[in-house]
Amino acid sequence: MKKNPIKKYVLRYWYLYLTAMVAMICSIFLDILAPQVTKSVIDDVIVGGKLELLTKLLFALLGIGLGRAVFQYTKEFTFDITSMKIACDMRRNLFQHIETLSMRYFDQNNTGELMARVKDDVDKVWNAVGMVSMLIIEGSIHIIAVLYCMLTISPKLTLIPLAVMPIVGYIAIKMEKQLGIVYDEISEQNAELNTVAQENLAGVRTVKAFAKEDYEIEKFKKHNQKYYNLNMRQARTLAKYDPNISFLAKIQLVFIIIIGGILVMQDEISIGQLGAFAEYANNIIWPMEILGWLSNDLASALASNKKINRILAEQPEIRNQEELVIPSEQKGNLEFRKVSFSMNNTEILKDVSFKLEQGKTIGIMGMTGSGKTSIVNLIERFYDVSEGTILLNGIDIRKLPLETIRQSMAVVMQDVFLFSDTIRENVRLGQRATMPEETVREAVRSASAQGFIERMSNQYETVIGERGVGLSGGQKQRISIARALAKKAPILILDDSTSALDMETEYEIQQKLADLKDTTKVIIAHRISAVKYADEIIILEHGQVVERGTHQSLMEKKGFYYSTYEAQYGDYRKALKVVGN
Numbered sequence: 001m002k003k004n005p006i007k008k009y010v011l012r013y014w015y016l017y018l019t020a021m022v023a024m025i026c027s028i029f030l031d032i033l034a035p036q037v038t039k040s041v042i043d044d045v046i047v048g049g050k051l052e053l054l055t056k057l058l059f060a061l062l063g064i065g066l067g068r069a070v071f072q073y074t075k076e077f078t079f080d081i082t083s084m085k086i087a088c089d090m091r092r093n094l095f096q097h098i099e100t101l102s103m104r105y106f107d108q109n110n111t112g113e114l115m116a117r118v119k120d121d122v123d124k125v126w127n128a129v130g131m132v133s134m135l136i137i138e139g140s141i142h143i144i145a146v147l148y149c150m151l152t153i154s155p156k157l158t159l160i161p162l163a164v165m166p167i168v169g170y171i172a173i174k175m176e177k178q179l180g181i182v183y184d185e186i187s188e189q190n191a192e193l194n195t196v197a198q199e200n201l202a203g204v205r206t207v208k209a210f211a212k213e214d215y216e217i218e219k220f221k222k223h224n225q226k227y228y229n230l231n232m233r234q235a236r237t238l239a240k241y242d243p244n245i246s247f248l249a250k251i252q253l254v255f256i257i258i259i260g261g262i263l264v265m266q267d268e269i270s271i272g273q274l275g276a277f278a279e280y281a282n283n284i285i286w287p288m289e290i291l292g293w294l295s296n297d298l299a300s301a302l303a304s305n306k307k308i309n310r311i312l313a314e315q316p317e318i319r320n321q322e323e324l325v326i327p328s329e330q331k332g333n334l335e336f337r338k339v340s341f342s343m344n345n346t347e348i349l350k351d352v353s354f355k356l357e358q359g360k361t362i363g364i365m366g367m368t369g370s371g372k373t374s375i376v377n378l379i380e381r382f383y384d385v386s387e388g389t390i391l392l393n394g395i396d397i398r399k400l401p402l403e404t405i406r407q408s409m410a411v412v413m414q415d416v417f418l419f420s421d422t423i424r425e426n427v428r429l430g431q432r433a434t435m436p437e438e439t440v441r442e443a444v445r446s447a448s449a450q451g452f453i454e455r456m457s458n459q460y461e462t463v464i465g466e467r468g469v470g471l472s473g474g475q476k477q478r479i480s481i482a483r484a485l486a487k488k489a490p491i492l493i494l495d496d497s498t499s500a501l502d503m504e505t506e507y508e509i510q511q512k513l514a515d516l517k518d519t520t521k522v523i524i525a526h527r528i529s530a531v532k533y534a535d536e537i538i539i540l541e542h543g544q545v546v547e548r549g550t551h552q553s554l555m556e557k558k559g560f561y562y563s564t565y566e567a568q569y570g571d572y573r574k575a576l577k578v579v580g581n
Contacts, residue, residue: 006129006305009086016085020078024138027071030064031283032145035276037061043272075134083130091122094308102317103382104343112195117311120190121304128301132294139287139294146284153277154269157260161284164252168245168288175241176295182237183300186230187307193223242293249285256281318381318402325399330408332358332393332490332520334379339388341374341543348374349543351388354536358490361521363531365564366540372524373414374543376495379522381405410484412497414524416476423453424460427483435486443486446512448505449478473500481509493522498530506530528565537561 010017037060044050045057095118143165150158200207200216207216260274269277334356341349349371356362364372377383378390381397390397397405418426427443428435440460444450452475456462464471464479471479477500484492492513498506506529513521514533523531531537532551539547539560547559554561 006086006090006125009089010129012089013082013085016078016082020075020082020134021137023071023074023078024134025141027068027075028138028142028145030068030071031142032149034061034064035149035279035283037064038279039270039272039276041272042275043270047271075138079130079134083126086129087122087126090125090308091118094118094122094311097312097314100316100319101314103377104317105314110191110195112193112198113191114311115198116187116191116194117307121187121307124297124301124304125308127297132297132301135287135290136294136298139290143284143287146280150277150280150284153273153280154260154263156263156268157256157277160252160255160259161281164248165288168248171241171244171248172295175237176299178237179234179295179299182230182234184303186227186234187300187303189223189227189230193220193227196220196223245288249288253278253281253285318384320401321399323399324401325395326401327393327395327404330393330404330490332356332408332518333391334491334520334522335391335394336375337389337391339378339390340386341371341378341383342386343383347543349378352540352543352545353388354538354545354548356520356522356536358520359518360536361523361534363534363537364522364524364540365526365528365531365537365561370540371543372540373495376411376413376493376522376524379491379493380409380411408489409491409493410487410489411493412477412480412484412495414495414497416473416480418464418471418476418479420464422458422461422463423456423479426464426479427486429483429487431486439486439488440482443482444479446485446509447478447482448508448512449475449482452478474502474505477501478505478509485512490518491520491522492516493524494530495524496526499526503529528561528568 037057040053041057045054098114098118147158147161150161196219200220207213256278257274260269260277263269264271264274336352336354339349339352340347352371352375354362364375366372374383378385379397381390381402384398392400392405392408424440427440441450444453444460453459453462477497481494481497484494498509501509506527510530510533513519521534523534525531528551535550536548537551537554538545539554541560547554547557547561549557555565
């Protein structure tokens with residue numbers, strides 16, 4: 001199982017941690033020194049009457065205060081910088097790992113949960129390697145140093161904090177166990193809450209179209225109430241244990257003053273020593289008081305780290321083989337050889353075969369759920385075939401580098417996705433440095449998108465909203481087609497990419513596609529008009545090829561293809577006959 005290597009991150013920035021530790025030790029030393037100055041003020045100046053020492057002692061206290069401020073600032077700033085660097089590295093590495101995972105993983109896990117891991121859980125680990133770890137280390141060193149100083153003043157009085165500390169530790173450990181359970185549940189519920197919010201914001205048009213705002217609000221309220229209840233459970237746990245820790249810390253001061261006063265009267269310690277001891281006792285309180293909070297945050301970070309580890313333990317199902325074939329050039333020859341594909345024990349494709357030479361076009365039709373989009377997923381190697389072979393330029397695609405496969409293809413997905421960026425950058429899709437401006441404009445013209453883009457106020461610099469908000473379905477499809485054409489890949493795959501276009505625009509695009517003589521085209525569609533001029537058309541039904549041929553031969557068979565044609569154009573042909581008569 002791959003673990004989140006926190007130790008590796010810490011060791012990477014050891015020099016920063018060392019700087020912070022040196023500053024911390026200097027600050028603690030000054031903290032320990034301050035009560036000794038107080039002791040001297042009481043015993044030597046107030047009781048002993050040595051007023052000539054007062055100025056020096058006051059300057060000493062001032063110097064201690066200034067020095068402590070400098071070292072505290074250095075310590076906290078360095079810890080913050082280091083923990084931010086670690087969080088940045090961890091978030092980047094986690095995101096890179098998620099990007100390597102196969103499509104099946106994303107089919108089984110929701111976006112809100114992954115967002116919670118990348119953001120919220122990394123933030124909690126960030127807190128643990130920063131402020132929390134700093135206070136734990138500082139508190140531990142501080143307690144040891146203070147106890148040593150207390151022992152040198154009065155072993156008898158030191159028994160009081162020694163008696164209180166195990167009780168505080170027991171309460172803190174008990175609280176940590178209960179908080180660890182509730183934090184795990186809070187984290188899971190937070191992911192669910194993010195998912196519900198993300199789905200509703202992304203699908204706000206659907207919600208409004210069905211007038212389901214009240215239903216979705218109630219659904220969100222239920223998740224929000226559960227999240228509230230879990231946080232209240234956390235608050236009740238803290239309220240149950242934390243006051244006990246504070247009470248024990250305060251009551252020890254009372255006993256120290258009472259018993260210390262008796263020891264002063266018995267001349268076992270001086271008034272100055274009692275003052276110094278009381279100051280040390282007061283200094284030992286803060287690590288005890290924040291122990292519950294630190295254990296709280298540490299438990300939360302450990303729970304978050306486990307969730308991050310679960311993602312890091314996932315291995316991509318689709319990956320490069322150890323021995324790869326590196327082709328000398330990219331061509332567009334594609335072949336399906338007796339391909340079958342199953343997912344979740346459901347057979348999606350069975351014994352599908354076709355051969356497509358470079359520059360040729362294949363049309364794929366079929367009813368919804370017949371397996372058309374699965375063919376695209378297999379060509380792109382988002383999934384591997386269950387049986388059979390897919391060949392790219394005569395080579396099994398499982399033997400090719402994934403990068404080579406996907407560079408050889410440009411895909412227009414059925415579900416168009418546009419980024420919240422300019423139209424130009426959506427067409428370039430990360431190729432700002434390598435794609436010439438003329439390529440962008442040529443692709444836009446070929447996709448018949450030039451007209452509506454140039455009517456916009458900022459034209460190609462127009463920033464479109466998330467997922468293409470502000471554009472019509474047809475406009476989004478045309479930008480998506482332009483993006484695929486601009487890639488100039490040997491194989492062009494169009495998955496129902498003209499469904500939102502009018503017949504005239506679709507015809508214009510088809511004419512441009514016909515001019516791409518060296519580009520192999522896979523056209524998946526419901527419209528006859530989209531596949532009519534393909535070199536071969538295959539009809540899928542329940543994942544099997546039930547018909548294949550050219551438009552003319554399939555019309556002559558009068559099977560599924562002919563029925564589809566009649567359903568789409570039958571009334572139009574009848575109308576033409578009526579007009580002709």
